[in-house]
Amino acid sequence: MTEEKLQPPLGVRIRPWLIALPALIVLIGILYPFLTAIYYSFTAYALNRPGSLDQFVGFRNYVRMFTDDDFLYSTYITFAYALLSTGVELVLGLAVALLLNRESRFAKILTPTLIFPMMIAPVIGTLIWKMMMQPSVGILNPMLNLVGLPSLQWAAVPETALFSVVLVDVWMFTPFAALILTAGLRSFPSAPFEAARVDGASFWFTFRNLTLPMLTPFILIVVVFRLMDSLKMFDIIFAMTEGGPGRTLMTYQLTAYRTSFQFQRLAQGLPYAILLYIIIYITSFYLIKFWGRAQRRAAGY
């Protein structure tokens, strides 16, 4: 009897479950499609062949991906796009952040405008760039000619296709890098930098020895976000060339889309998506580990 009385009322006993419920629902929403995708990738599932979902084919889709003639190229273009755009955005973002890191009216007005490119949907932004790049009526070629440079075929030819989409990515996401890095610079205490001035350090000496180590955690945040995003970039490439010309811009993501949906062979496209997931997972795992270390270092441990 007494033991029964010690039991908390039902409302209290189910409280932990109620609190955990939203997280569980979200987890189901994430895990269910993910596990389903892994399961589908071991079948012959094609959208136009009813019953193919029950056809279990083992690793055949994976073998097909790895032995595909275009697999190596697709790997190259996926990483080339991601590393190029992330790298350029980081360097430009850092330059912009350093320029904006001062007490001037100019910086005050300019900082909020950084958000403008990010307020435009990537597809819309890309379509506008595409119009500007249009060889006969676009504005970019006349501008190039104005400074004495020859016209470009932009995304229409393989030689400049990667450059063209990276350019759009850089235009769209450099402000993101600049904003994160500006926030980082603004969060620094002013005293060590004043001390460096009194100590007679030049801008570059202070930058190498003080600013850069203190900024590393913020740089890694930019790298994690931009690398994850650009590895799986779809919008810009698809809106610009749908992966072309030819297979020039067929990244993992574009290949997965084309195989699974345009060719309706869903199961065959899935290995690309799953490989991409594994690459992103491993990359961000290590980057986040470095981030923790960099943060301790920046804080002076």
Next chain:
Amino acid sequence: MAELRLEHIYKTYKGNVEAVKDLNLTVRDGEFLALLGPSGCGKTSTLRMIVGLEEITRGEMYIGDRLVNRLEPNARNVALAFETYALYPPLSVRDNIAFCLRARSVAPDEIKRRVDAVADMLDITDILDRKPAELGGGQKQRISLARALVRNPDVFLMDEPLSHLDAAQRAHMRVELKRLHAETGRTTILVTHDQLEAVAMAERIAVMNFGVLQQVGSFNEVYNHPVNEFVAGFIGEPPMNFLACRPAAQNGATALTAADGSFHLSLPSALQERVNAHNGQNLHLGVRPTDLHLGDGAADDDLLTLHATVDTYESLGEEGQLAANVGESPVLLITEPFLNLARGEKVDLQMSTNRIHLFDADTTNAI
């Protein structure tokens, strides 16, 4: 090493906030000067102008014979130990100290030799490979001093260098800083709000208030001959007592009568002359708590007597502190410990005529 000369220095911040007004101050070559004043008196602004972190609004500043107004901090060859230490977080203690030498491309052996020497002097050799965040306040303080000392500056400035230390460390560092100055003979400026620090270390004290330099002098000068009520009240602990009074003619001589009529003091001729020479009617009589004694009834020409009522009495072991009222004015005095004084008891307080200070109540200047 060099002399530092400030001539008519002004600092005005945005919104017309005048932090420093018409500051004239010369710090002699090799001198240890303390810039003393309450928070917001302009001492830190002055320091930052000397270093070059703050622009000088008006006036001229010389280090040695060089006009430094327009010079960047790195061109002034001054070193500053910051109040917040301002250590470089990502760098080891050794690199923190070596920073200015590396920035000036000093040879590596030379850097190592000088860092080791200064680390030895400040007793931080064992933490040279640690990072700043792992260290305690006292250690950080030493690093920040080491960093300032390693480069042979012309002028060495310290901003509240002891404010973050506990009492024992503070006493210890006071001795060390004084020894350091004696050993290096550098022109040194200490900025502090703590008069004990200023008194303990500096040869001369510059007292500031509301952006205006009040008085510069040795401790003896500012303590015994304060130029105005602010200096008189700021220097000395507990602070000086002030009693409102006015001159009164008495049998052809000049005496002082309390504003509320609670005392009437005959003055010796020297003081009479000073009061007569001054034409103000409202005066303040200042007397330090240590110069005011419980009277034993003995009459003496040199002693002045105030009749007071006991308010509270605290026996603090080595001494006692008596708060009493002279008329309506409260006074504080240091007495023997373990006295039996009841609230409301009448007591006589005596002071020597050469230990009293007189100020004009309107201008607050000493007369």
